[in-house]
Amino acid sequence: MLYSPAPMHIPDGFLSTAVSLVLWVLSIVVIAYSLKRVSADLGERQVPVMGVLAAAIFAGQMLNFTVAGGTSGHLMGAAIATILLGPWAAILVMTSVVSIQALIFQDGGLLALGSNIFNMGVIGVAVSYMVYQTIHKLAGGKSWGIFAGGFIAAWLSIFIASLAVGLQLALSGTSPANIAIPAMGGIHAIIGMGEGLITLGALVFLYATRRDLVLAGEKPQPAGAAVWVVGLLIALALTVISPLASAHPDGLEWVAEQKGFLDTAQGPLYEIIPDYVLPGVSSEAVATILAGVIGTLIVFGVTLGVAIARRNRQSSNA
Amino acid sequence: MIHTLDARVKFLLAIGFILTTSLTPGERWPVFILLLAVILSVEVLSELGILFVWRRALLALPFVLAALPLLFTTTGNTLFEFYMGKWHLMASWEGLERFASIAMKSWLSVQAAILLASCTPFPELLAAMRAVRIPRLLVAIFGLMWRYLFVLVDEAMRLMRARAARSSTSDQTATRPGRDIAWRARVTGGMAGNLFLRAFDRSDRIYMAMLARGYDGEIRSTPLYPLTAQERLVLTVGFLILLLLLTLAYLL
Numbered sequence: 001m002l003y004s005p006a007p008m009h010i011p012d013g014f015l016s017t018a019v020s021l022v023l024w025v026l027s028i029v030v031i032a033y034s035l036k037r038v039s040a041d042l043g044e045r046q047v048p049v050m051g052v053l054a055a056a057i058f059a060g061q062m063l064n065f066t067v068a069g070g071t072s073g074h075l076m077g078a079a080i081a082t083i084l085l086g087p088w089a090a091i092l093v094m095t096s097v098v099s100i101q102a103l104i105f106q107d108g109g110l111l112a113l114g115s116n117i118f119n120m121g122v123i124g125v126a127v128s129y130m131v132y133q134t135i136h137k138l139a140g141g142k143s144w145g146i147f148a149g150g151f152i153a154a155w156l157s158i159f160i161a162s163l164a165v166g167l168q169l170a171l172s173g174t175s176p177a178n179i180a181i182p183a184m185g186g187i188h189a190i191i192g193m194g195e196g197l198i199t200l201g202a203l204v205f206l207y208a209t210r211r212d213l214v215l216a217g218e219k220p221q222p223a224g225a226a227v228w229v230v231g232l233l234i235a236l237a238l239t240v241i242s243p244l245a246s247a248h249p250d251g252l253e254w255v256a257e258q259k260g261f262l263d264t265a266q267g268p269l270y271e272i273i274p275d276y277v278l279p280g281v282s283s284e285a286v287a288t289i290l291a292g293v294i295g296t297l298i299v300f301g302v303t304l305g306v307a308i309a310r311r312n313r314q315s316s317n318a
Numbered sequence: 319m320i321h322t323l324d325a326r327v328k329f330l331l332a333i334g335f336i337l338t339t340s341l342t343p344g345e346r347w348p349v350f351i352l353l354l355a356v357i358l359s360v361e362v363l364s365e366l367g368i369l370f371v372w373r374r375a376l377l378a379l380p381f382v383l384a385a386l387p388l389l390f391t392t393t394g395n396t397l398f399e400f401y402m403g404k405w406h407l408m409a410s411w412e413g414l415e416r417f418a419s420i421a422m423k424s425w426l427s428v429q430a431a432i433l434l435a436s437c438t439p440f441p442e443l444l445a446a447m448r449a450v451r452i453p454r455l456l457v458a459i460f461g462l463m464w465r466y467l468f469v470l471v472d473e474a475m476r477l478m479r480a481r482a483a484r485s486s487t488s489d490q491t492a493t494r495p496g497r498d499i500a501w502r503a504r505v506t507g508g509m510a511g512n513l514f515l516r517a518f519d520r521s522d523r524i525y526m527a528m529l530a531r532g533y534d535g536e537i538r539s540t541p542l543y544p545l546t547a548q549e550r551l552v553l554t555v556g557f558l559i560l561l562l563l564l565t566l567a568y569l570l
Contacts (some may be wrong), residue, residue, distance in 0.1 A: 011381050012431070013424030017340045035455055037455035047455070048525040049518075051462025052470070053519065059470035062514070063477065065499075065506040075510055092456070096463050103443065104433045104464075106377055109334045109424075169384055174420055178388045197500060200512060201507010210515060243333070295552030302355040307362045310319075 008076065008158075008188070009101065009116055010165060012109025016172040017031045023168070024114030030122050032198055037088040037222055050089055053098040058080060061196070076200045078124030078161075079132070079154035083146075083203070084213060085226040087129045107238060115168055125158045128153040130231030133224070147200055147216060154199035155192040156235065162188030163238045168246060177245040185242065227247055233263035320364035320433070324549045326449045332434040335344035336427045338560045342567040344419035349567040350426070353497070356559065357429045364437050368467040371436075375428045385420045399428045440464050449542050458537040471479075473516055477509045 016021075038046050057077035077097065081090040098116050101107040108116045131153040138144020166181035174180075207214050221227070320328070335357070342349050353443030361368050389397075399408040434443075444461050450456060496528075545553070 001330050010387055011424050012336055012427030013420055013422075014381060014384065015340075017337070020340065031456065032453070035453055040456065044533065045525055047462055047537065048521045048528060051459045052466050052517050052521035052524060053514070054459065054463040055466040056514055058467060059474040059511050060510045062474050063470065063506050063509050064500040080510070080514070092459060095456070096459050099460065100463060100467070102431070104435055106428055106435065109427055110333060110431055111338070111427065133552065173350075173416075174388070175384045176387050176391045179391075180384060183384075194503060195564065197503030198507040198510055201504040201509075202511035203507075204437065204504070205508040205511030206515065211512075213518060215517075268387040296351070299351055299355045299358060303358040303362055306359040310363060 008120060008162065008165060009098070009108030010112040010119075010168070012111050013173065014174045015112050015115055015168060016153060017111075017172075019067070019168055019172045020115060022112045023118045027095075027117040030091060032090045032119070034088045034095075035155075038092055038276060038304040041138070042089065046089070049092050049313060050085075052098075053081065053085065054093045057093060057097050058100065065194075065198075075309075076120065076158060076195055077242045078157050079128040079150060079195070080199050080202055081127050082128040083132055083150060083199075083313045084155070084206075084216070086216075087125050087224065088222070090122050090125045090128075094125060113218040119164050119168075123161045123164050126227055126231035126233050128157040129224070130228050130229075130235065131156050133228055137163045143207065147203055149204040151196040151200045155189075158188050158192035158195050158236050159185060160238050161241045162192075164234075167238070167242065167245060178247070181242045260311075320360060320437045323437075323552065324545060325446040326545065327549050327553045327556070328434055329436055329446040330553065331445065331448065331560075332430045334557060334560050335430045338404070338564050339423050339430075341564060342423070342424075344416055346567045347568055348417075348570060349563055350419070350422050353426050356563075357426060360431070360433060364433060366433070366436055371429055371432050374432050375425060377428070380554070382421050385417050388417045388420070391414055403564045407472055445539070445542055448462070448539065452538070454537050462524075466524075469514070470517060470521075474509075474513055477513060481505065481509065528570050 012246035038050070042049060057075075057080075058079075060075050060077060076095055078090065081093045085093060086091075095117050097121050098108065102110055102113045102116065114248075129142060132149040134143040135152060141149070142146065157272060163182040165175070166184035169175040169180045169184075170177035203214060335353070339350075339353055342353070358368065361371050389409045390407050390413060392410050395409050395411045397414055412442040438446075441461070444457050444464075447457050447460070
């Protein structure tokens with residue numbers, strides 16, 4: 001199956017345990033509230049509508065167009081889901097898309113899933129909602145508000161979410177803030193254009209064929225004002241923090257160091273093999289190589305043992 | 319052997335393995351090696367073939383770029399240095415170790431995730447998620463999404479085939495078909511809109527079909543059987559091994 005991973009999905013290993021767990025908790029709270037909201041709003045239609053729409057967003061990510069020299073743009077979908085379904089259902093749809101990508105296709109890690117849901121589901125949807133509603137209101141019901149709102153919502157949601165990814169990587173001590181944040185933001189400012197254009201094209205098509213679907217997003221959403229405020233706060237916070245963090249990476253480094261300190265503080269109660277230098281071996285280099293050889297032997301020994309045990313069992317069964 | 323194991327056991331052990339890997343401090347190489355031995359053993363037992371798992375594990379590779387700057391920003395003993403324009407880049411041993419440990423953690427975790435996904439039919443995984451108290455509604459949405467995923471992927475493929483059929487292609491860049499990027503993006507956008515429209519219509523039909531079969535908004539599922547003694551044993555031993563490795567990681 002044609003499937004290209006997007007650079008937005010953080011794999012496991014790149015976030016510190018603390019960052020992963022905090023974002024898991026935040027995502028769970030938002031998902032629980034969305035479930036309650038959507039149950040009240042959509043009722044028993046919710047399972048078929050959201051399940052199929054999530055599948056459509058997933059499939060829609062395969063529709064790509066050539067940008068230049070082998071690269072291609074494709075859809076991530078938070079903005080279009082928000083416009084068509086409203087914020088609460090969109091959060092659940094994006095949660096499903098991101099979870100299935102992690103569970104079946106290993107696009108994004110399982111421990112990092114909370115963070116990926118937060119970036120693409122919560123941040124993507126809240127920012128999209130805030131931008132789209134604002135521009136739509138400013139346009140006073142004219143159709144250009146839908147199109148301009150859709151394009152800018154799609155672009156900004158990608159851009160802000162990528163800043164969040166950069167910030168999380170920097171907080172985990174995986175990537176220095178003054179490199180991670182500008183790099184993620186820069187790449188996604190361009191990728192976001194593709195997202196914006198496809199979202200715009202989809203809205204133009206739907207406005208021409210099924211105007212009722214596009215206008216359904218107009219009706220007041222339950223607790224929509226809260227989403228709007230959260231979207232605005234997230235967008236503002238990340239646009240303010242990101243340049244600050246990039247300009248003063250020491251601050252973030254300091255936080256990371258502190259957390260790194262927490263991670264290792266409970267560390268060596270006593271040392272069995274001090275600094276991986278085997279006792280009784282004088283040269284440090286030789287000892288390190290020896291430790292490596294022993295380690296490799298352990299891996300091969302255990303694996304081989306399991307393989308042989310399995311073969312013996314099979315032959316005795318046969 | 320791994321394929322027939324209860325999905326709940328596999329799900330919990332995979333999460334436990336990834337959590338253990340994440341909690342292991344970056345410089346505890348002996349523990350990483352033991353974790354690798356554990357995951358390789360399971361790969362052998364699963365009969366998937368280690369090469370199959372490793373090929374799929376390459377998927378997470380591009381992200382390693384994000385950690386590459388650590389080589390140069392971590393201070394420590396110089397590994398090598400070079401000049402790029404007016405930049406003086408200095409790689410350190412400590413940076414290399416941090417970079418390698420992040421890559422290692424990512425590699426170990428993705429292997430566990432691949433094993434879980436490859437050895438467990440998705441409906442069983444859904445049942446396991448219900449068992450660990452993930453809201454039934456969310457699990458039901460996951461289930462419906464998975465069921466119609468391939469239908470909608472086919473739908474997207476049909477849209478792409480239609481675009482290819484009404485377009486011309488050329489190997490030469492100078493005579494590249496189609497107009498500018500904005501035009502190409504809008505065509506793709508139209509296709510995406512079309513896909514959503516078909517999805518909406520399909521969800522309506524599915525809802526009607528569900529109603530016709532007596533759907534009343536309640537999601538019913540077959541009750542889960544309690545774990546057998548043997549499965550309990552596998553789960554306990556698995557967790558004990560992980561706990562032992564974690565203790566080692568902090569003692570060493």
